[in-house]
Amino acid sequence: MKMQNFKYEGSGLNRFFGPLEAKIMEILWTNSLEMTIKDVQQKLDQAKIINFNTVMTVMNRLVAKGILQKKSVVRSFKYKPVVTRDEFMEKQSKELTFDLIEEFGSLAVTHMVDALDKVDPDLLDKLEQKIKEIKKDR
Structure with a gap:
């Protein structure tokens, strides 16, 4: 999983991901569990409501990039990072x-x-x- 864009001006995960991608990955890595989109959405910045569809789109892009795995679980999907x-x-x-x-x-x-x-x-x-x-x- 070679990341295509490296940002010299960023730091940490923001060198490899956009701001929302980095937050989502940090949540998934910190919780070390499979999580639904709703689980992740609830853990994102509590003061600022982030649209469910936005979170879903970003998480599915991370799946397409090979960063997350997605599996079907009773009318929902659970996501987890491919690596630590x-x-x-x-x-x-x-x-x-x-x-x-x-x-x-x-x-x-x-x-x-x-x-x-x-x-x-x-x-x-x-x-x-x-x-x-x-x-x-x-």
Whole structure:
């Protein structure tokens, strides 16, 4: 499930989803249960009523994108995420990293190492360890 649009200006789930999609996914991941559209609609921003049909449309688009599963249950449908939030973020960060390296090569790697130094020096040690593992396996 490779997300087609990545938003640099966003943060967290908003980099991959629209605002309502992100809220819906957060609700589904937080509750760890299969939920109906009505269940999700009730958990969305309580102060602002969001139309049932809007929630249904967005959830069905998430099914079409391969993010949610949908199953029929007695005159209704229940939805659940295909993967956990952590699995989703892992997959998307991996895809994004591979895409950057494929397109920009050593420039992307250099910038990633520069960013590691500025963010967390311990990450450089982890990177060094990972590089040693890869070289050993070759």
